Amino acid sequence: MHVTTTPGSSPGHGLLVLSSPLANGGRSRFSSLSASYPLKLLSPSPLTSTPENLGTCYVLAYGGGLVAGDEISLDIVVQAGAGLLLLTQGSTKVFRVRPGLRPLSLGPQRNPGSGKDHGKTIQRQHIRVEQDGYLLLLPNAVQPYASSSYHQAQRVTLQGHGSSVVLLDWFTSGRSLSVSKTSTRGIVGCGKTKEEWEFERYSSLNEVVLDGEVIMRERTVLDNDNGDETIPSTETPTAAKGTIPIPTLADRMRPYQTYATMLIYGPHFQTLLKALQTLSQDPSQTQFQAQRPNGTLLWSFSLVGKSASRSGDAQQGGVLRVAGVETEVVGEFIRGVLERGGVERLVGKGLWERIW
Numbered sequence: 001m002h003v004t005t006t007p008g009s010s011p012g013h014g015l016l017v018l019s020s021p022l023a024n025g026g027r028s029r030f031s032s033l034s035a036s037y038p039l040k041l042l043s044p045s046p047l048t049s050t051p052e053n054l055g056t057c058y059v060l061a062y063g064g065g066l067v068a069g070d071e072i073s074l075d076i077v078v079q080a081g082a083g084l085l086l087l088t089q090g091s092t093k094v095f096r097v098r099p100g101l102r103p104l105s106l107g108p109q110r111n112p113g114s115g116k117d118h119g120k121t122i123q124r125q126h127i128r129v130e131q132d133g134y135l136l137l138l139p140n141a142v143q144p145y146a147s148s149s150y151h152q153a154q155r156v157t158l159q160g161h162g163s164s165v166v167l168l169d170w171f172t173s174g175r176s177l178s179v180s181k182t183s184t185r186g187i188v189g190c191g192k193t194k195e196e197w198e199f200e201r202y203s204s205l206n207e208v209v210l211d212g213e214v215i216m217r218e219r220t221v222l223d224n225d226n227g228d229e230t231i232p233s234t235e236t237p238t239a240a241k242g243t244i245p246i247p248t249l250a251d252r253m254r255p256y257q258t259y260a261t262m263l264i265y266g267p268h269f270q271t272l273l274k275a276l277q278t279l280s281q282d283p284s285q286t287q288f289q290a291q292r293p294n295g296t297l298l299w300s301f302s303l304v305g306k307s308a309s310r311s312g313d314a315q316q317g318g319v320l321r322v323a324g325v326e327t328e329v330v331g332e333f334i335r336g337v338l339e340r341g342g343v344e345r346l347v348g349k350g351l352w353e354r355i356w
Contacts, residue, residue, distance in 0.1 A: 026053070056087065066123070072122065094148040134164040134268040136347070150199070167264075168262045173250075200224055205217070258323070258324050296324065
């Protein structure tokens, strides 16, 4: 297992280059793997069942999460014919906005005392996938704590119609907390409570670019800054006529606690797209998924077409959206879909069993 950090480079910046198997006797290797605090990149040794063209990397943060003021920027290149699996170890925790910032988390151009980005946690990834390469971006869910502010942008550039991507972006309503309870008889016990949609702001932008054209763009913005705002009402009784409160973020998101979006494109994942298309057209399967005994889950799938006017080789992509009451239920559903679509074959059985 190889852990890489690079002191002296820009804070929070990382560079990852996975070489082409054509230049290394059929096996892909990380020709560049560097990161600076608070970012950390970890590359495990390949298993015997891992395909030779596949590289695996965990994207981590020191301290187990991201704090206010952290700005992560990761540049990635997947060279021709290589496959990259990007993971995280556990959920990406986003800690609350606090006065002051973690040492070294600011670059020289950022002022901790001013600016509109003060207090935000920012994460950017720019990924280039060359001809016949593929990317599997399968992190654990983002877990924004109460009063946190998280902003993420991920752009995947595909070079040629032979390159492919699966990009999973998902997040939860918050964290579960253990709390002490004391009864009237003085017996102390332990219970759990949950932060439910109590973060300040969550923003995520995901883009897939092919031949210089954005073919997929998904943006999510959740803002908790309603305060005591109201909206005009014309349907309330005379005594209460005037205004009604704007629904809170929690009101709008309930009963679901986890939301996921998965972008899929390219020849490596056509089996996955066909499996999802078949599943979405089966009324019994759709109804079953919506009424799972261990928690309500809703999902939808839509195909995204791409014109063949430039290369003469048309491709199709798709977008999967999932909402669930429990994170585990959402994860199980996504994992089942990926297995049905043959993704395990691209990863290898041993490594696949370690995902999530």
